[in-house]
Amino acid sequence: MLPILLNQDTVRVGLAGAGPGFTRRAALLAEAGIAPIPVIASDVLPRLDILFVAGLERDAAAELARQARAVGILINVEDVPELCDFHVPAIVRRGDLVLTASTGGRAPGLARRLREWLEGRFGPEWSEHLADIGSARAGWRDNGLPPDEVSRRTGDLLTRKGWLQ
Numbered sequence: 001m002l003p004i005l006l007n008q009d010t011v012r013v014g015l016a017g018a019g020p021g022f023t024r025r026a027a028l029l030a031e032a033g034i035a036p037i038p039v040i041a042s043d044v045l046p047r048l049d050i051l052f053v054a055g056l057e058r059d060a061a062a063e064l065a066r067q068a069r070a071v072g073i074l075i076n077v078e079d080v081p082e083l084c085d086f087h088v089p090a091i092v093r094r095g096d097l098v099l100t101a102s103t104g105g106r107a108p109g110l111a112r113r114l115r116e117w118l119e120g121r122f123g124p125e126w127s128e129h130l131a132d133i134g135s136a137r138a139g140w141r142d143n144g145l146p147p148d149e150v151s152r153r154t155g156d157l158l159t160r161k162g163w164l165q
Contacts, residue, residue: 021054090115095127
């Protein structure tokens, strides 16, 4: 597994499906600030980088997966690992702070419990903590400090504030 975060401003994301699975994926994308391009299973695929599929019959999802791969689109079909090029980890968002847990699909229940554990330890205040750290870091960089000094000062700030105690 290679965990990555994609720039939602440059990646073209499509969404196909129906029902509760489709609604969950649409909500996931909205939380990430992504307005997906709607995809109708029977139409020609639009130009995409990634396609999420949820709530379709297996044959329709498999056909979309085949079409997507043929043109280089990465695909995720909810709850059908063999049709997926990637999976989505359990996510906790606190503003721009994104924490994830994944088991590589081996134990989704564990990933969910880890997400719940993280939610309890990283509350809404972490959005402001991140803003404070980001502001301090920008100031240090503007003053010409090298990356290793910026990193050291970030650690010192976290210790001084007691945010990870």
